[in-house]
Amino acid sequence: MRIISMSNNKGGVGKTTSTVNIAACLQKLGKKVLVIDLDPQAQSTYHFGISQNRFDQPIKIDKTIYDVIKGESSYKETIIDRNGIHVLPSCPDLRGIEFIALPAKEFLLRDSLETLNGYDFVLIDCPPSLGVLTLNALCFSNEIFIPLQVQFLPYHGMYNLFEAVDMVKKRLNKGIKISGIIGTMYNSRKAINNEVIEEIEKRLPGKLFKTLIRENVALQEAPSWGKTICEYKPNSTGADDYMGLTKEILERD
Amino acid sequence: MRIISMSNNKGGVGKTTSTVNIAACLQKLGKKVLVIDLDPQAQSTYHFGISQNRFDQPIKIDKTIYDVIKGESSYKETIIDRNGIHVLPSCPDLRGIEFIALPAKEFLLRDSLETLNGYDFVLIDCPPSLGVLTLNALCFSNEIFIPLQVQFLPYHGMYNLFEAVDMVKKRLNKGIKISGIIGTMYNSRKAINNEVIEEIEKRLPGKLFKTLIRENVALQEAPSWGKTICEYKPNSTGADDYMGLTKEILERD
Ligand SMILES: Nc1ncnc2c1ncn2[C@@H]1O[C@H](COP(=O)(O)OP(=O)(O)OP(=O)(O)O)[C@@H](O)[C@H]1O
Ligand SMILES: Nc1ncnc2c1ncn2[C@@H]1O[C@H](COP(=O)(O)OP(=O)(O)OP(=O)(O)O)[C@@H](O)[C@H]1O
Numbered sequence A, B: 001m002r003i004i005s006m007s008n009n010k011g012g013v014g015k016t017t018s019t020v021n022i023a024a025c026l027q028k029l030g031k032k033v034l035v036i037d038l039d040p041q042a043q044s045t046y047h048f049g050i051s052q053n054r055f056d057q058p059i060k061i062d063k064t065i066y067d068v069i070k071g072e073s074s075y076k077e078t079i080i081d082r083n084g085i086h087v088l089p090s091c092p093d094l095r096g097i098e099f100i101a102l103p104a105k106e107f108l109l110r111d112s113l114e115t116l117n118g119y120d121f122v123l124i125d126c127p128p129s130l131g132v133l134t135l136n137a138l139c140f141s142n143e144i145f146i147p148l149q150v151q152f153l154p155y156h157g158m159y160n161l162f163e164a165v166d167m168v169k170k171r172l173n174k175g176i177k178i179s180g181i182i183g184t185m186y187n188s189r190k191a192i193n194n195e196v197i198e199e200i201e202k203r204l205p206g207k208l209f210k211t212l213i214r215e216n217v218a219l220q221e222a223p224s225w226g227k228t229i230c231e232y233k234p235n236s237t238g239a240d241d242y243m244g245l246t247k248e249i250l251e252r253d
């Protein structure tokens, strides 16, 4: 079972978009996939069309990952089957984890999913921070993927993540590794995108996945219909790129 | 003194880009401006060229806003004069505020800047979360600007912010108000941008600033040279739009 955190404390780099669409491609390739939405903004939950459609007000979901973490609900009864992709949904109350007074809070997720089995892949959509929620994801995972908009401000924000991962590896989870960086919103006509890619290849050789996710407006439209890119526009460059990336992920195991 | 939080828990919507470039335009219009970088990623600090240039390793800054909040340094000795714009820089250690064991942590910033005066505008660049750092910003400010990428996922994330502001207004800072939403990365050829704008106008009439910030690659390039858009490309659409927006801000007082 590959447990992968989709993490980057820099915001808006494509964590949610990558989680949902890699899950969709893995399923198309016959893999059994669980997505855990660990962001209180519940964006993966929304992207899958679980919490609402289009511009409607969000609807409250009965049980979420927060109930599982608190031990008030088993993961089996909380999972939502979304056309074959299993999802542990989120909600804004998940922010409450910061205020739970317990020692070793970083292991709440791992402990609550101790009996989890039967999946080829578990993908965790992380919030844009290095707080207790992201630490829970990193302590439960054996891999990290770093979605990165290939621009300067996002590139600069990556240093903090590498430092945090070193700390996690030393003190909380020896088995964790950064499997790769996913280059997102790539536009070959923009010099800045190519400059950042060159810099990543120079400083972190081999870490950037070869398949880059090109800028594609269909990826922005799909969430509003509660659909993955494979469902919304299977012939778009977004669907092609995420399928190419997913095949590369399966080879890199 | 207008104290404005540039806040949105959704990541990558243009909080840092707006903070730095509105500050630059205000200064050009003769206003006295202080920027407070309250994000541990220290992106405004980087954007101003204070912490490093291009792809270099970040350099450690002597005193930051974290020292001011802890009471170990006065704001006067911590301020960096960046060509006339005053900046209270940040650093990754600022994350430590979450672990300070003090009651009413939300007021640490306000209390440490009690004697602050002499500025027309104070702009606070917030991290992409609703944790203790953002609460500090909201408890010190009298206004909030919400930068918003006019796309679905960012639009959906905005609900949480409105709820959080209601809570702050009721319990922590009666004087706070949402002055406006800044539409960023607008491309009139993308149907999705126009759909989201229509929706905002319908649900929150009058909240969206009339000046939209168009997608402009110069805004992505400027930070790598440690420059504001006015310094990097004064004739770009990015510079025009931020100047137009700044003039609108001055009218809306
Ligand atoms: N390849 C792409 N081309 C065009 N737009 C994209 C692409 N990938 C993501 N987007 C859009 O960019 C915005 C940010 O992406 P997303 O929400 O997935 O980032 P995130 O890292 O999950 O954000 P957060 O830090 O708030 O969790 C969204 O509006 C999304 O639709
Ligand atoms: N109008 C624009 N046109 C093109 N690119 C833009 C525009 N505004 C911002 N950007 C780019 O989009 C990315 C995100 O912007 P920025 O970092 O300012 O957002 P943020 O909300 O501060 O992110 P975070 O949530 O991580 O703090 C950056 O790479 C920035 O250069």
Ligand SMILES: [Mg+2]
Pocket (backbone or CB within 6 Å): A015, A016, A017, A039, A043, A125, A126
């Ligand atoms: Mg997300």
Ligand SMILES: [Mg+2]
Pocket (backbone or CB within 6 Å): B015, B016, B017, B039, B043, B125, B126, B127
């Ligand atoms: Mg920022």
